Amino acid sequence: MTATDQVKNQEQPASPGESPMVWAEGVHKSYGRNEVLKGIELTVGRGEVVCLIGPSGSGKSTFLRCINHLERVDGGRLWVDGEVVGYTQRGDKLHELSDREICRRRTHIGMVFQNFNLFPHMTVLDNLIEAPRRALGQKKGEATQRALALLEQVGLQDKTHAYPRHLSGGQQQRVAIARALCMEPKLMLFDEPTSALDPELVGDVLAVMRDLAATGMTMAVVTHEMSFARDVADRVVFFDDGQVVEEGPAARVITDPQHRRTQAFLRAVR
Amino acid sequence: MTGDAGAGAQAPPAPHVDDQPESQRPAELSVDAAELTIVPQRHIGRWIAAAVLLVIAALMVNSVVSNERFQWDVVNTYLRDVSIGRGLWLTVWLTAVCMMVGAALGVLLAVMRLSGNPVIRTAAFGYVAFFRGTPVLVQLLLWFNLAALYPVITFGLPGVNLDANAIITPLAAAILGLGLNEAAYMSEIVRAGILSVDHGQQEAAGALGLTRGQTMRRVVLPQAMRVIIPPTGNETIGMLKTTSLVSVIAVPDLLYAAQTIYSRTFQPIPLLVVASIWYLVVTSVLSVGQFYLERRFSRGNRTLAPTPLMRLRAAVSTHAALSGRKSS
Known part of the structure; x- marks a missing residue:
C-alpha cells in the first residue's frame, strides 16, 4: 500500500499546537526486498522523552532517520509538528517537497549521531555557528553568543577554539549536542549517542541529555542504556523486527516487561 | 627503555625488587636508571650504501662539469x-x-x-x-x-x-x-x-x-x-x-x-x-x-608537518637543551 492510498479519506491531524510532536501511522520502509519497518505506530508527545530500545537491526534507527527525512518513508504517514514529513498534501496526493523546503523543516529538528559527525575542518565554535548562519541567516555575533552559552551548558567553554580531533569522544558528542541545540529545535533525535564512547565517558553525555530532558525538550532517543531509559524517559518503545512490540511507561517496560521478546531482550542486555 | 623496566619485562610475575636485600639484586640494578646512557643501534649497511652513493654522485658531477661538449659557457649566455x-x-x-x-x-x-x-x-x-x-x-x-x-x-x-x-x-x-x-x-x-x-x-x-x-x-x-x-x-x-x-x-x-x-x-x-x-x-x-x-x-585533521623553518628552530632548541644538560 502506498502513502498516497492511505492518505485518502483520512482526517487531518489536529492543529499543530495540540497534535503530538511526532505521530506515525503504519510507517513502512524497505531497502529493496528487505522490509525494515513493517507498519510502525508511534507518538511522541510535546515535551515527552521517548526511548526506542530493541536489538540491532530492529528498525529503531531507521525510524528515527525517517523523522527528519534522512530516509524516505515508503508507506504510511508520519507527521512532525502537524506537517507530513517530506511531503505536502494537496487533495488526495502527497507531493515530495523541494530540497529547500526539506532543509527548512529540518532546521526545527536536531539530530545527534552515534559517530558525532562533527565537521573536522572547523573549530568547535565554527561547527556550532555554521548552520545558524547559513540555514537561518543569523549574524555571526548573534550565533556566536548563543554558541558560547550552549558550550557552557555542556561544560566545554574552554574548548571553543579546539578542533574536534583534539577532543575525547565524550567531549565531541557534547559538542554535537550543542551544535544541534544552536538551531533552537523543537525536537531532538538521538541515534545511539553513547554507543561509540569509552565506558567512562558515557556518563558525561548522559548527564547533558538528562539536563536537556529536564528543560522540557521533546526527545526521541535510540539507546542501549537501560538505566538512562528507566530514569529519564517518560515512555519506552520496544522495537523488534521492524515492529513496535511493546510500549509503555519507562519504569513498567524496563522492570516488568509483558511481551516474551521484550523479556528476552532485557535479560540479555542486563 | 630504562634498566628497571627491562628487568620487569624479563620476570613477568613482578619480582618485588625493592624488598630484596641489596646484595641479592642483579648487578644491572646497581646503576640508577636516570644515569644510564642509551646507545642507539649502528646501521653499518646503511653507512656503506650512503658512501657508495656519494662516490657515484661525485663521479657524475665531475663528468658533467668536465665534459666540454656541454658547453656551459653557452648555457650561461642563454640562461638569461x-x-x-x-x-x-x-x-x-x-x-x-x-x-x-x-x-x-x-x-x-x-x-x-x-x-x-x-x-x-x-x-x-x-x-x-x-x-x-x-x-x-x-x-x-x-x-x-x-x-x-x-x-x-x-x-x-x-x-x-x-x-x-x-x-x-x-x-x-x-x-x-x-x-x-x-x-x-x-x-x-x-x-x-x-x-x-x-x-x-x-x-x-x-x-x-x-x-x-x-x-x-x-x-x-x-x-x-x-x-x-x-x-x-x-x-x-x-x-x-x-x-x-x-x-x-x-x-x-x-x-x-x-x-x-x-x-x-x-x-x-x-x-x-x-x-x-x-x-x-x-x-x-x-x-x-x-x-x-x-x-x-x-x-584539524592530523598533526601538521613542520615547515623547514620550524624544523630548524626545533633542531636549534634541541641542540641547545642537550648541550645545556651536559654542561650542568
Whole structure:
C-alpha cells in the first residue's frame, strides 16, 4: 500500500499546537526486498522523552532517520509538528517537497549521531555557528553568543577554539549536542549517542541529555542504556523486527516487561 | 627503555625488587636508571650504501662539469636570454590557464558523475573516457586543424558565424587541447576526493538544514581538498612539462624558444640544458607551494608537518637543551 492510498479519506491531524510532536501511522520502509519497518505506530508527545530500545537491526534507527527525512518513508504517514514529513498534501496526493523546503523543516529538528559527525575542518565554535548562519541567516555575533552559552551548558567553554580531533569522544558528542541545540529545535533525535564512547565517558553525555530532558525538550532517543531509559524517559518503545512490540511507561517496560521478546531482550542486555 | 623496566619485562610475575636485600639484586640494578646512557643501534649497511652513493654522485658531477661538449659557457649566455624568458613566461602562463580550465571543468564533471540522473552521469563518463583515451598530442593537433573539419563555427545558432581559422589560433588550440584533456583527469581526482569524505558528514550537514549546495561547498569540498591537492600538485607539475608539446603547433613556449635559437646556432645540447634548468626551477617552486597548500588544508585533521623553518628552530632548541644538560 502506498502513502498516497492511505492518505485518502483520512482526517487531518489536529492543529499543530495540540497534535503530538511526532505521530506515525503504519510507517513502512524497505531497502529493496528487505522490509525494515513493517507498519510502525508511534507518538511522541510535546515535551515527552521517548526511548526506542530493541536489538540491532530492529528498525529503531531507521525510524528515527525517517523523522527528519534522512530516509524516505515508503508507506504510511508520519507527521512532525502537524506537517507530513517530506511531503505536502494537496487533495488526495502527497507531493515530495523541494530540497529547500526539506532543509527548512529540518532546521526545527536536531539530530545527534552515534559517530558525532562533527565537521573536522572547523573549530568547535565554527561547527556550532555554521548552520545558524547559513540555514537561518543569523549574524555571526548573534550565533556566536548563543554558541558560547550552549558550550557552557555542556561544560566545554574552554574548548571553543579546539578542533574536534583534539577532543575525547565524550567531549565531541557534547559538542554535537550543542551544535544541534544552536538551531533552537523543537525536537531532538538521538541515534545511539553513547554507543561509540569509552565506558567512562558515557556518563558525561548522559548527564547533558538528562539536563536537556529536564528543560522540557521533546526527545526521541535510540539507546542501549537501560538505566538512562528507566530514569529519564517518560515512555519506552520496544522495537523488534521492524515492529513496535511493546510500549509503555519507562519504569513498567524496563522492570516488568509483558511481551516474551521484550523479556528476552532485557535479560540479555542486563 | 630504562634498566628497571627491562628487568620487569624479563620476570613477568613482578619480582618485588625493592624488598630484596641489596646484595641479592642483579648487578644491572646497581646503576640508577636516570644515569644510564642509551646507545642507539649502528646501521653499518646503511653507512656503506650512503658512501657508495656519494662516490657515484661525485663521479657524475665531475663528468658533467668536465665534459666540454656541454658547453656551459653557452648555457650561461642563454640562461638569461630575452626570448628564453618570454618562452618561460608563456609556459608558466599556459600551465596556469590550462590547470584553471581543467580544475573548473573537472569539479563540474565530478559532480555530474555523482548525479542521480543516469544521462548526466553517462555524459560525464563519456567525456572522461574520450579525453583520457586519446593521446593529448593527437588532441592538440586535432584542435589546431579544427578549421579543416568546421571551416565556419555556428554552434548551431542563428546569427553566429565565426571563421574557425581566425578563432583557433595556435594558443587557443593549446588551451583547448590541454585544458579539456586536463579536465578529464581532474574530474577523477575531485571525484575520489568527494568520495573520501565520510557520508556521515553529508547527513550531519543535511540534518542541520544546510542545502546540498551549502553542504558541498562548506562541508564536503573543504575536506575533499586534503585528498585532492597532492595529486593536483602532481598534475600541475605534469602540465608544466606537457605544455612543451605545444611547440609542435608553433606556440612560442620555453622549448619552442630554445629550438628557435639552436636551429640558428646549431647548439642543441646547451639550449636543451637551458630549457631543462628552467623547467626544473619552476617545478621546484611548485613543489614548495604544494607543501604549504597541503599543510593549509589538513587543518584539524592530523598533526601538521613542520615547515623547514620550524624544523630548524626545533633542531636549534634541541641542540641547545642537550648541550645545556651536559654542561650542568
